[in-house]
Amino acid sequence: MLGYAALVVILAEGGLSTRWRDIRPAVPAAAVLATAGVALSVGITAVGAHYLVGLEWRSALVMGAVVSSTDAAAVFSVLRRVPLPRRLSGLLEAESGFNDAPVVLLVVAFSDLGGGGGGLWSGGWAGGGHAWYVLVPLMALQLAIGLGVGLAVGRLGELALRRVALPASGLYPIAVVALTVLAYAAGALAGGSGFLATYVAGLVLGNARLPHRPVTRGFADALAWLAQIGLFVLLGLLVEPSDLLRDFWPAVLVGAVLTLVARPVSVAVCTTPFGQRWREQALLSWAGLRGAVPIVLAIIPVVAGVPDSDRIFHIVFVLVVVFTLAQGPTLPALARRLRLGGEAGAGVELDIESTPLERLGGFGHLLTCAVPRRSRMAGVEIAELRLPAGAAVMLVVRGGTGFVPAPSAVLREGDELLVVATEPVRDEVERRLLAVSRGGRLVGWLGGRGSTGVRRGAGH
Numbered sequence: 001m002l003g004y005a006a007l008v009v010i011l012a013e014g015g016l017s018t019r020w021r022d023i024r025p026a027v028p029a030a031a032v033l034a035t036a037g038v039a040l041s042v043g044i045t046a047v048g049a050h051y052l053v054g055l056e057w058r059s060a061l062v063m064g065a066v067v068s069s070t071d072a073a074a075v076f077s078v079l080r081r082v083p084l085p086r087r088l089s090g091l092l093e094a095e096s097g098f099n100d101a102p103v104v105l106l107v108v109a110f111s112d113l114g115g116g117g118g119g120l121w122s123g124g125w126a127g128g129g130h131a132w133y134v135l136v137p138l139m140a141l142q143l144a145i146g147l148g149v150g151l152a153v154g155r156l157g158e159l160a161l162r163r164v165a166l167p168a169s170g171l172y173p174i175a176v177v178a179l180t181v182l183a184y185a186a187g188a189l190a191g192g193s194g195f196l197a198t199y200v201a202g203l204v205l206g207n208a209r210l211p212h213r214p215v216t217r218g219f220a221d222a223l224a225w226l227a228q229i230g231l232f233v234l235l236g237l238l239v240e241p242s243d244l245l246r247d248f249w250p251a252v253l254v255g256a257v258l259t260l261v262a263r264p265v266s267v268a269v270c271t272t273p274f275g276q277r278w279r280e281q282a283l284l285s286w287a288g289l290r291g292a293v294p295i296v297l298a299i300i301p302v303v304a305g306v307p308d309s310d311r312i313f314h315i316v317f318v319l320v321v322v323f324t325l326a327q328g329p330t331l332p333a334l335a336r337r338l339r340l341g342g343e344a345g346a347g348v349e350l351d352i353e354s355t356p357l358e359r360l361g362g363f364g365h366l367l368t369c370a371v372p373r374r375s376r377m378a379g380v381e382i383a384e385l386r387l388p389a390g391a392a393v394m395l396v397v398r399g400g401t402g403f404v405p406a407p408s409a410v411l412r413e414g415d416e417l418l419v420v421a422t423e424p425v426r427d428e429v430e431r432r433l434l435a436v437s438r439g440g441r442l443v444g445w446l447g448g449r450g451s452t453g454v455r456r457g458a459g460h
Helices: 002-017 020-053 057-066 072-079 086-098 100-112 132-163 171-189 194-206 213-238 248-274 278-286 293-304 309-327 331-337 423-439
Strands: 352-356 364-370 391-398 401-403 416-422
Touching (some): 002 100, 002 171, 002 293, 020 057, 020 086, 020 100, 020 248, 057 100, 057 248, 057 309, 086 100, 086 194, 132 171, 132 194, 171 194, 171 213, 194 213, 213 352, 248 278, 248 309, 278 331, 293 309, 352 423, 364 423, 391 423
Antiparallel strands (some): 352 364, 364 416, 391 416
């Protein structure tokens, strides 16, 4: 239960921190990787675990499923220093978010195979010793239900949080995380994948224009780190140190099959139809880092009484540690070697925090944002923002000093803007600020409407 709770928090944070604009072009390829790619990885890894390590087929399939999920947090913590093209970073992020739910279903299904009805799924659709050809459509149905529940909870939560002014700003992050937990519960009760529902609900809420978005993301990130730390501590408590040396070389063999055969084959088969070049496929293959998720999944076969489950657990521990240490430090160098550095301005994103003005009954909002590095908003005059009527740049903070900007005041990197907007134009103001940050002063010039949205004052 503790492992599942931690996994829910990790998936919720993954959804909240994912930008839909970045992953949208990669969703088809990521969906194929997260389903067909996972199946290929599981099959190839299971063959290696059976013939090289000596696990029986059921245990080998469980092993292949446990280690087949990639970890977004591990990948992007390493790749932050090497910005990638958006088509590649978006694919990595989307795949790591999508593949957790199918992998959980596979691990539980394989753990329950041959269980005679007493397994973890004995009370559900896919339990009780159903044949594999029955499990496949049932798992697809569970994923579809989880997707629908996640979308519903996310959209309803967005509508509620945008229209209800909570009594304290600190309640917004708690409310958002609570909604993702609600999505898990609703998805599970509906007979679907609660984990997919959690991720999708987080994705919807993370890309909605909610109050206190940066604070909410920071809160979820802190919770996810605590969950991952707790999972590694839990794994350490369950591991028998005397068994680690015995299972070291089997773990290396399984990890080598997974990293050097299963992952490259699944990436090549699943991404070639989408036009991925061999350089990109090579980086995608090496970037399949494993993190906290296999820790949770390795506990499932132990609970289900799978043969050699203790050995699987120790192999997973060694595999995660050894191959994370081997792949992580070499990823930036490989990205540079393959000449896959991101395009200029890649990764630039304007974070806008919206705070309801309670004394105006929620009909006014204070928007704050800082001009990031490489943003095309730098060098733009206040008047060139062309904010709609009903919005005004009230203050610019530069170097710890605030001033009321004149229309001719020029923005610089690091400037913090305070914009007041009425409720009817808040969304339009956010879209305009984001557009200028990405495209510069001339973006949307034709057909642009609205006032300059400034107050007359002393400029800098």
